[in-house]
Amino acid sequence: MREAIPGNAFNHPDYLEPLNSEQRRAVLHTGKPLLILAGAGSGKTRVITTKIAWLIREQGMDPRSILAVTFTNKAAREMAERARSIDPRAADAMLRTFHSFGAWFLRRNGSLCGLDSAFVIYDDDDVISLLSSVMENAPKAEVKHWAHKISRAKDYFLSPDDPDLAVIDHNKKFRSIYKRYEERMAQIGNVDFGDLIKKPVEILRTQPETAQRFRQRFSVIMVDEYQDANVAQFQLLKELCGAETYVCVVGDDDQSIYRFRGAEVKNILEFPDRFSGADVIRLEQNYRSTTPILKAASSVVDYNHGRLGKTLRAEKGDGPLPVLTYLPDQDEETALCADIIGNSVKKEETTWSDWAVLYRTNAQSAGFETMFLRRAIPYRVVGSLKFYEREEIKDALALLSFLVNPRDEVAFRRVVNKPTRGVGGVTVDKIVEEAISNSGNLMETGSSIECSQKARKGLDEFFKAIKDAKALLDDTAAENKPKKKKGKKAPAKKQQELKSGEGLSVCIEQILIDSGIAEYHKTQDEFSGNSKLSNLQELLNSASEYSNDYEGLLKFLEDIELDRSMREEADKQNNLQNSVTLITFHNTKGLEFSHVIMTGLEQGVFPREDKKDDELEEERRLFYVGATRAMDKLYLTTCAERRIFGRTMQMEPSLFLREIDRSCLQIENSAEAGSRAKSMFRQPIAGRSFNPLNLQSAANTEVEERAGWRRGQRLFHEDHGYGAVFEVKDSDDGPIVRVRFDNGSEKRFLPEIQGRAYEKVEEDY
DNA sequence: TAGTTTTAAGTTTTT
DNA sequence: CTTAAAACTA
Numbered sequence: 001m002r003e004a005i006p007g008n009a010f011n012h013p014d015y016l017e018p019l020n021s022e023q024r025r026a027v028l029h030t031g032k033p034l035l036i037l038a039g040a041g042s043g044k045t046r047v048i049t050t051k052i053a054w055l056i057r058e059q060g061m062d063p064r065s066i067l068a069v070t071f072t073n074k075a076a077r078e079m080a081e082r083a084r085s086i087d088p089r090a091a092d093a094m095l096r097t098f099h100s101f102g103a104w105f106l107r108r109n110g111s112l113c114g115l116d117s118a119f120v121i122y123d124d125d126d127v128i129s130l131l132s133s134v135m136e137n138a139p140k141a142e143v144k145h146w147a148h149k150i151s152r153a154k155d156y157f158l159s160p161d162d163p164d165l166a167v168i169d170h171n172k173k174f175r176s177i178y179k180r181y182e183e184r185m186a187q188i189g190n191v192d193f194g195d196l197i198k199k200p201v202e203i204l205r206t207q208p209e210t211a212q213r214f215r216q217r218f219s220v221i222m223v224d225e226y227q228d229a230n231v232a233q234f235q236l237l238k239e240l241c242g243a244e245t246y247v248c249v250v251g252d253d254d255q256s257i258y259r260f261r262g263a264e265v266k267n268i269l270e271f272p273d274r275f276s277g278a279d280v281i282r283l284e285q286n287y288r289s290t291t292p293i294l295k296a297a298s299s300v301v302d303y304n305h306g307r308l309g310k311t312l313r314a315e316k317g318d319g320p321l322p323v324l325t326y327l328p329d330q331d332e333e334t335a336l337c338a339d340i341i342g343n344s345v346k347k348e349e350t351t352w353s354d355w356a357v358l359y360r361t362n363a364q365s366a367g368f369e370t371m372f373l374r375r376a377i378p379y380r381v382v383g384s385l386k387f388y389e390r391e392e393i394k395d396a397l398a399l400l401s402f403l404v405n406p407r408d409e410v411a412f413r414r415v416v417n418k419p420t421r422g423v424g425g426v427t428v429d430k431i432v433e434e435a436i437s438n439s440g441n442l443m444e445t446g447s448s449i450e451c452s453q454k455a456r457k458g459l460d461e462f463f464k465a466i467k468d469a470k471a472l473l474d475d476t477a478a479e480n481k482p483k484k485k486k487g488k489k490a491p492a493k494k495q496q497e498l499k500s501g502e503g504l505s506v507c508i509e510q511i512l513i514d515s516g517i518a519e520y521h522k523t524q525d526e527f528s529g530n531s532k533l534s535n536l537q538e539l540l541n542s543a544s545e546y547s548n549d550y551e552g553l554l555k556f557l558e559d560i561e562l563d564r565s566m567r568e569e570a571d572k573q574n575n576l577q578n579s580v581t582l583i584t585f586h587n588t589k590g591l592e593f594s595h596v597i598m599t600g601l602e603q604g605v606f607p608r609e610d611k612k613d614d615e616l617e618e619e620r621r622l623f624y625v626g627a628t629r630a631m632d633k634l635y636l637t638t639c640a641e642r643r644i645f646g647r648t649m650q651m652e653p654s655l656f657l658r659e660i661d662r663s664c665l666q667i668e669n670s671a672e673a674g675s676r677a678k679s680m681f682r683q684p685i686a687g688r689s690f691n692p693l694n695l696q697s698a699a700n701t702e703v704e705e706r707a708g709w710r711r712g713q714r715l716f717h718e719d720h721g722y723g724a725v726f727e728v729k730d731s732d733d734g735p736i737v738r739v740r741f742d743n744g745s746e747k748r749f750l751p752e753i754q755g756r757a758y759e760k761v762e763e764d765y
Numbered sequence: 766t767a768g769t770t771t772t773a774a775g776t777t778t779t780t
Numbered sequence: 781c782t783t784a785a786a787a788c789t790a
Contacts, residue, residue, distance in 0.1 A: 071780070072779090073780090196780085261778080261779065360777070360778080363777090366782095383779085424767095586777085586778045586779070587778090587779090645774095645782095
């Protein structure tokens with residue numbers, strides 16, 4: 001937020017001061033294509049953001065003609081913020097992910113390939129639903145297989161009629177499956193992730209005027225994490241670059257970890273050939289880690305072949321050696337992590353947020369979560385935020401998708417009969433079939449089709465809910481109280497209803513209530529003690545920032561589809577900002593932590609089983625990425641046995657542990673670690689403990705006695721952690737105990753039935 | 766046909 | 781062990 005500094009020396013404005021000579025060369029470079037080989041922690045983001053500012057200030061470049069592409073939304077946001085802090089005008093530059101750029105492009109130019117601008121983006125689950133509808137009654141596993149192949153084909157810019165399609169799969173069936181899928185998708189008028197890249201390229205190739213327009217619009221194009229670009233993305237870059245375009249890509253071949261989804265390291269290796277006359281600048285000064293950490297990481301990736309090769313120098317110099325601990329099993333592993341972290345924080349050497357625990361697969365997070373809950377260590381799980389994959393959220397999004405696009409078969413099938421309104425599979429199939437041979441509009445077809453009386457009533461009810469919500473959007477004067485219609489089913493229970501705030505949440509609230517989805521999930525909650533309704537509420541909250549119109553809704557859906565990390569707000573609300581990070585190796589890219597623990601270093605887990613040759617090299621790079629996240633201290637753990645599928649397996653230490661240079665590794669034996677792991681360490685979370693007794697309670701002994709729980713009783717639950725009882729009351733099913741957990745969530749349970757899951761604990765543990 | 770119970774299957778990594 | 785698909789019952 002600083003004001004622009006007038007350069008005190010013309011050639012060296014202040015903001016170039018912190019740069020080393022290589023970084024400065026990269027910033028000041030012009031005239032030819034540029035490849036920046038940026039090692040881990042070498043300040044590449046600083047280079048890109050400074051370059052953007054420099055282009056605007058010193059080169060007089062119009063910010064709007066600068067396009068910078070990243071691979072994650074987080075990276076895009078960070079880049080925008082940092083560039084803006086050097087020069088506020090950078091706010092007008094276009095900083096997006098490849099996919100969000102593609103969506104932006106298609107909203108404006110989609111009509112050139114027959115795509116309506118109001119398309120919805122299908123995620124992998126939606127793709128599978130659509131494909132299984134195309135493939136009649138194929139087993140789900142097979143559908144998944146082909147869905148993956150189709151996605152892969154799009155990564156390589158291959159259409160169903162491409163002669164090279166056999167590169168993806170030589171099975172003859174593939175071509176026809178892919179083709180039918182594309183036809184069906186075209187009828188529906190939606191797109192998948194691959195389309196967001198592939199379709200723009202097709203438009204740019206077949207429409208020279210459009211291509212020309214965009215080449216004039218962007219005179220500078222920069223690509224971050226270029227080693228992760230796939231073939232289609234490379235083509236997109238090529239099409240956007242005219243003779244005059246200045247192109248600059250930044251990447252690190254040692255950090256290419258997305259081959260499985262089509263990333264081509266070749267893109268970076270061959271950049272100088274593909275963009276003739278390109279210059280190459282290497283950034284080898286590392287500002288993040290200590291020498292032993294870098295050395296340990298490099299010694300592993302050195303085993304790879306075909307690298308561009310580079311030598312990182314640690315600005316920080318020497319530091320403590322990485323510590324490797326051999327452990328008997330995964331329970332000891334989670335306990336050790338809790339110990340190391342807990343002891344360090346207790347001694348005030350670190351705070352919770354200095355720590356990250358890394359694992360290869362999301363499934364491994366469960367053990368750490370349980371242990372951290374038990375030891376009252378605050379944590380947040382990055383990535384596997386399955387928020388948007390939850391049933392209730394997908395239901396809500398399906399309703400909205402159908403509202404936007406009444407040809408959306410996948411959304412229609414999902415919610416037309418939820419809650420059940422007598423519209424069964426037979427009727428649905430009939431509608432879809434009929435629609436395919438007509439306009440494709442399922443709403444129109446469904447309104448006029450012949451069907452049972454029961455189905456007719458149900459359909460009308462469903463369509464009315466959609467139409468009413470739609471009317472809310474079209475109506476500019478949305479202020480005219482869109483109050484909830486007297487919920488006819490809801491016997492007005494005093495339980496928390498959905499509350500709309502402002503903006504788009506008004507419309508979404510209405511559709512959730514009218515469609516019966518809110519009521520449906522509320523009932524589910526009461527039965528099984530979930531919190532689906534509050535998840536829906538959370539969705540509503542995030543919608544309130546969007547405008548209550550068509551455009552706002554489209555933006556909302558797009559943001560959700562393309563940016564599943566946008567829940568940082570929720571983390572903040574839940575006091576999770578100072579907490580240990582649990583994260584997969586893949587998700588750590590671009591992040592850094594003072595202290596890092598790399599877990600599960602066993603053959604079969606990491607590297608994963610039957611990985612060899614190219615794939616093994618990718619695992620090695622993944623190891624390298626993980627290790628180079630650590631700024632000050634690195635820990636590694638490996639277990640002698642591990643439970644997989646509930647069966648206990650004997651494990652071998654990871655190949656990578658043998659490859660690490662022995663001179664930069666301190667090895668601890670399991671016996672010592674084991675005894676340490678057993679010492680219980682429990683520390684309450686400062687300021688997070690909730691005690692309702694402070695609220696002074698009237699005597700309520702009778703019910704409390706029958707329930708066996710009293711207000712203020714502290715307790716522990718395996719899934720939710722620590723909390724306290726704040727209410728005990730009667731109901732038809734006997735006493736109900738209401739609990740508020742330290743993480744802010746509220747639960748209720750019937751002591752007779754679910755009481756076993758709640759363990760009473762003393763006030764000060 | 767809706768909801769429940771039984772059986773089988775499966776775990777990379779993500780825009 | 782946990783989840784999803786298939787089978788079964790009311």
